[in-house]
Amino acid sequence: MKQRVGIARAIVMERPVIFLDEPFSALDVLTADTLRTEMVKIFLDKKTKTKSMVLVTHNIQEAVLMAKRILVMGSNPGHIRREFINDLPYPRDDSSLAFRKMVSEIHGLITEALMPDAPPVAPATGANLSQRQIPKEPPVETLPFVQITEMIGLLEVISDEGGAADIFELAHNTGKDFGRTLYLVKAAELLELVETPKQRVVLTELGRHFVQGDINVRKRMLHELFSALRIVQMTSNLLRRDESLRIPIEELTERVGEWLPNENPQQIVETLVSWGRFAEYFGYNDDTKELYLDIGQETT
Numbered sequence: 440m441k442q443r444v445g446i447a448r449a450i451v452m453e454r455p456v457i458f459l460d461e462p463f464s465a466l467d468v469l470t471a472d473t474l475r476t477e478m479v480k481i482f483l484d485k486k487t488k489t490k491s492m493v494l495v496t497h498n499i500q501e502a503v504l505m506a507k508r509i510l511v512m513g514s515n516p517g518h519i520r521r522e523f524i525n526d527l528p529y530p531r532d533d534s535s536l537a538f539r540k541m542v543s544e545i546h547g548l549i550t551e552a553l554m555p556d557a558p559p560v561a562p563a564t565g566a567n568l569s570q571r572q573i574p575k576e577p578p579v580e581t582l583p584f585v586q587i588t589e590m591i592g593l594l595e596v597i598s599d600e601g602g603a604a605d606i607f608e609l610a611h612n613t614g615k616d617f618g619r620t621l622y623l624v625k626a627a628e629l630l631e632l633v634e635t636p637k638q639r640v641v642l643t644e645l646g647r648h649f650v651q652g653d654i655n656v657r658k659r660m661l662h663e664l665f666s667a668l669r670i671v672q673m674t675s676n677l678l679r680r681d682e683s684l685r686i687p688i689e690e691l692t693e694r695v696g697e698w699l700p701n702e703n704p705q706q707i708v709e710t711l712v713s714w715g716r717f718a719e720y721f722g723y724n725d726d727t728k729e730l731y732l733d734i735g736q737e738t739t
Contacts, residue, residue, distance in 0.1 A: 443474065450481060453488040460495045464616075476530070479505055483529060497618030499545050503538060504531050511548055516701060521548055546607055546617060550638055579670050579698045580629060582710040583622040587661070587717045593623045594632060594642065598650040603641040630664045661718040671720065673698065674711065675732065684732040688712075688723075691730055 449457050463471040482492055496502055502509050509523040523545065527537055596613055597604050604612075610620035624640050627633040632646035642650065649660050665671055677694060678684050688708065695711075696704035712730060715721030722733040 443470075446474065446478070450487060450489065455488060456491045456493060457489055458493045458495075461497070462494070463501065464496075464498070475501065475505055479529060498616050499542050499549075500533060503527070503541050503545070504533060509545065511545060514701070543607070547638060549617070549621065550606060550635075577669050579673065580668050581699060581702050582629070582668075582670065582707055582714065583626040584706045584710055585619075585622050585626050587626075587714055590623050590626045591657070593620070594627060594646060594650050597633070597640055597642055598647070602647060603639055606635075606638050606640050609640060629668070630661070632664070658719060661714075662720055665714055665718040665720050670695075670698070670707075670711065671715070674721075674730070678730070678732050684734075685724075685727075685729045686731075688728045688730055 446459075446462060449459075463474055466474065478492070481487065482489065494502070494505060503525060507525050509525055511520045511523070512518070513520040523541065525541065527535075527541070531538055533539075593609070593613065596609065600612075606620065606624060607617070609624075610617045613620065615623070624633060624635060627640075627646070628635055632643060632649055634641045634643055645660070645664070649657055652660065666675075674686075674691065677686050677691065691711075692704045692708045695702075695707050699707060712721060712723050715730075715733070716723060719733050722731045723729070724731065
């Protein structure tokens with residue numbers, strides 16, 4: 440009800456432009472569908488002073504259903520990756536071929552950005568061998584802002600579908616929006632539990648072993664896979680500089696901000712702590728706001 444009142448208040452104010460930030464994400468499916476239809480109808484009737492509506496959404500079908508112009512954003516730094524002009528007539532039929540084609544095209548663009556297929560690296564030979572530079576250190580990973588338990592649930596769904604799934608169908612079958620599904624897949628890929636050829640999500644051998652394992656097997660595997668991440672190794676090095684094997688969370692956030700200047704360091708640290716605790720690699724003292732190495736009991 441609050442969401443509907445907020446939208447109604449924005450319309451009554453008769454502003455020339457209305458800005459909507461995920462206005463339907465917290466609503467049930469039926470209410471959200473009704474409000475989308477009403478918003479489009481109000482806009483097309485032109486009985487208010489509102490000339491434009493700017494909608495921020497992670498729901499691609501929602502964007503194709505409502506918008507005349509769709510801008511797909513990129514990051515690091517923020518930029519417009521591509522513009523889609525949507526000339527489909529209103530009211531739009533989400534089962535039509537043209538509608539599904541546009542949704543698929545936008546899906547593909549976003550998938551390519553978040554989960555690119557890395558080209559093979561040619562081995563150095565002859566002429567270029569002498570010019571090879573010293574290999575650079577691997578980049579510091581950006582941890583997707585998701586919970587490990589939610590990622591595990593997604594892996595189990597993929598396993599139930601034979602170990603591979605189309606990412607669009609995966610989002611639909613789990614009832615999650617496409618953006619959320621992408622981040623969950625990205626988390627699993629970061630831990631080498633899945634591969635993402637094109638728009639497919641495929642369990643790796645590690646992933647299959649993980650899903651088939653009991654809680655102890657999963658904990659042990661997560662501990663090992665988590666420890667292999669560079670951001671985890673760099674954090675561990677910071678902790679080992681102190682005899683107590685601790686670091687104030689505020690200090691860690693500052694360091695992560697230096698490692699990943701284009702990311703949200705608070706979210707990265709929150710994810711680092713959450714994943715680390717689940718993998719029994721890091722511990723966190725909420726009273727002192729400190730992260731510490733988990734060696735079986737809290738270090739004093």
